[in-house]
Every structure is written in structure tokens, then in C-alpha cells.
Amino acid sequence: MNPEDIKAVFGMQPEAAVAYLKQKGVDVSWDWQDMLDDAHATAFTMAKTAGMDVANDIYRAVVNAAETGQTLEQFQKTLTPVLQSKGWWGRSQATNPDTGDIQTATLGTPHRLKTIYLTNMQSAYMAGRYTEMMDSLDTHPYWQYVAINDSRTRDSHRKMHGRVYAATDPVWNTMYPPLDFRCRCRVRPLSRTAGEGKVLPSPMLETQTVDIGTNEYTGETRYAQRTGLRIDGKFVAPSAGFNANQGKAMLSRMAAVAVQKAQAIHPDIARVALKTMMGNAKFKAALSAAELAWVLELLKG
Known part of the structure; x- marks a missing residue:
């Protein structure tokens, strides 16, 4: 399923999906078990990458695919030579970031790039769809x-x-x-x-x-x-x-950041900003019970 298919099926434009991808940080991991639940929403995590350099290449390629509407074939054609030039392809030696050991692992393959493309596009569009709904x-x-x-x-x-x-x-x-x-x-x-x-x-x-x-x-x-x-x-x-609902996880993360920033400034300024934010149903719903209690207490002042 390419981005055009996804847009047709979900009835949405790609802006919210691209925003979902762009709000992620980038992390690396050796084992897929480290990439669970909310991690999909808060970070672009790649298992068995050769490090942040390769992870960033893949992340930028995924964002570009969403922004430009690249098909799977175009995504693979663009990214494959980049990964091959950096040695992240086929079965090769790679450094385990957890132990520092050099180990043999299956790295980039057409099948793996397809999984990366489809999973991230689906996650991005469904997270964007969640915010719209x-x-x-x-x-x-x-x-x-x-x-x-x-x-x-x-x-x-x-x-x-x-x-x-x-x-x-x-x-x-x-x-x-x-x-x-x-x-x-x-x-x-x-x-x-x-x-x-x-x-x-x-x-x-x-x-x-x-x-x-x-x-x-x-x-x-x-x-x-x-x-x-x-x-x-x-x-x-x-x-x-x-x-985890990745759309909800994304909104919760962004709401938490807003509350953290509000807690770091003068209460009078925070009160004005949060009063406006609380008029947004998505923001209010994204707050945890503790965050909501803090905001409501602040607004009483």
C-alpha cells in the first residue's frame, strides 16, 4: 500500500502523518524487543543498525517518502544504494550498541525495507487520522x-x-x-x-x-x-x-511537553497559555490524570 492508496483509503491529506513522523526522535537498538508500544510513537527506532548515521538515513528517507508520496519501489530505489555504500546491507558484521561486540547480523534487505516503509506509513497515517477523528x-x-x-x-x-x-x-x-x-x-x-x-x-x-x-x-x-x-x-x-494507540501516545507526549514548559515559567503566564490550550478537546483528553489535576489547580489561581 503506497501513500496514494493510504490517502484514498483513509480519506486524509498527508500533513498530519508527516507531522507524526517529524515529531519523533531517532534511536538505535540491537534487538527488536526494545521497540515496544509507545516507543513507536516517540522515537524512530531501528534494530541492528550500524549506528545513528544509518538510522538517520532511514528516518530521513521515510519522512521524505511521506512528504513526496513516494511508492515503495521509489523508496527502495532511493535508499538502497545509500545503505549499501555504508555497509548496511545483506548479512554482515555490525557493532552491538549494547555490548560493543562485533557480531554477524542480517542488516538491510528488500524485505526489511518493505516492512520499514509499510509499518511507518501505516503508523503515521493512522496517528494522523486519530487526531482528525x-x-x-x-x-x-x-x-x-x-x-x-x-x-x-x-x-x-x-x-x-x-x-x-x-x-x-x-x-x-x-x-x-x-x-x-x-x-x-x-x-x-x-x-x-x-x-x-x-x-x-x-x-x-x-x-x-x-x-x-x-x-x-x-x-x-x-x-x-x-x-x-x-x-x-x-x-x-x-x-x-x-x-499502544500511537496517535494517542503522540498527543499525550506533546501535552506532557506543554505542561512541563508551563511548570517552568511564571504561573501567571502559564495560566493564560493553559487556559487557551484547555479549550482544545484533544489537548485536554491527552493529559494524564496527574497533569490534568495540576492544570486545573493552576487555573483556579
Whole structure:
């Protein structure tokens, strides 16, 4: 699915998606287990990179692809020679940033670039879509999960297809796509009229802690959480590493930064700024309970 396909399916322009990508920092990691949940929203993290130099090359290529509407083929054609020139290609020697050891690893491949492209584009567009849908809660208070439903659709994603919940239901904290690498699902907003009669009661959510493997170099066993619901007796939840609504995580991070800045300035100035911000439903909803309590106390003064 290329950016033009995504824009057509999601009915949105790419600006919000590009903003999502640009607000990320860049980090490097040796193991995919380090890239879990909110990390997808707050940092562009690459496993088994040769360092920040290569990670930045990949990050800039992803942002450029979103900005210019590059297809997967164009993305691969542009980035592949850059990575090959820096030795980040095929099976080669690379430095483990956690231990400093030189180890053999599979680095860049066409398959891996495809996964990077599709996962980041889907995450970016769905995060941007989330911020847009939050602006229309008054007119579209219900959200519906939509899966592609073809031979490549995962069974758990197929089970979510068509299910309608209130936009404010906690189920969307984790069951908001992407739910896995290369997930093609989306969520569409429904008007009050369209959603009535279809909306389901808030499900009982269940959190499972799963073993995601042992770090072969340190011997440490890694764990991740998966929070979901039961459908026809089957536990349906995001895969390990995707247990967060990335759009919500992005807004929460930005709201937290705003509160931190407000706490560092004179209360009278902060009061004026936060009074304006609290008029924005997205900002208010993005605050944690502690942040909201601090803001409300400040506004009393």
C-alpha cells in the first residue's frame, strides 16, 4: 500500500502523518524487543543498525517518502544504494550498541525495507487520522474497526472487522491499528445516526504478559504486554510491541511537553497559555490524570 492508496483509503491529506513522523526522535537498538508500544510513537527506532548515521538515513528517507508520496519501489530505489555504500546491507558484521561486540547480523534487505516503509506509513497515517477523528467527536461519536479481509488478513484482525465502539471507549487505547507489522487495518468514524444500533457495550479488557524471547547475548528474558478482548472465546489483542494507540501516545507526549514548559515559567503566564490550550478537546483528553489535576489547580489561581 503506497501513500496514494493510504490517502484514498483513509480519506486524509498527508500533513498530519508527516507531522507524526517529524515529531519523533531517532534511536538505535540491537534487538527488536526494545521497540515496544509507545516507543513507536516517540522515537524512530531501528534494530541492528550500524549506528545513528544509518538510522538517520532511514528516518530521513521515510519522512521524505511521506512528504513526496513516494511508492515503495521509489523508496527502495532511493535508499538502497545509500545503505549499501555504508555497509548496511545483506548479512554482515555490525557493532552491538549494547555490548560493543562485533557480531554477524542480517542488516538491510528488500524485505526489511518493505516492512520499514509499510509499518511507518501505516503508523503515521493512522496517528494522523486519530487526531482528525478526535476533532469530530461531537458529530461522529462512534468508531468502527475496518479490516481488509483478504487472504493475508490475520484472523484476529478479521474478528475485529465491523465492530463499533464509542470513540472514547478504552478499547481504542490498544485496539487501534496498526496491531502488527504490515497491518493494513483502519478505523472509520461514524455519525450518531450511523452508529446507533451498531455500537457495542464497552468490552472487558484483558492484559496478558507474554514471553518475547531471550536476548541471545545477555541471556535476559524479555516480556511484553498485550491488552485486548475476548471475541467468540478467543483472545484478540495487538501483537507484542504494538500495545499502544500511537496517535494517542503522540498527543499525550506533546501535552506532557506543554505542561512541563508551563511548570517552568511564571504561573501567571502559564495560566493564560493553559487556559487557551484547555479549550482544545484533544489537548485536554491527552493529559494524564496527574497533569490534568495540576492544570486545573493552576487555573483556579
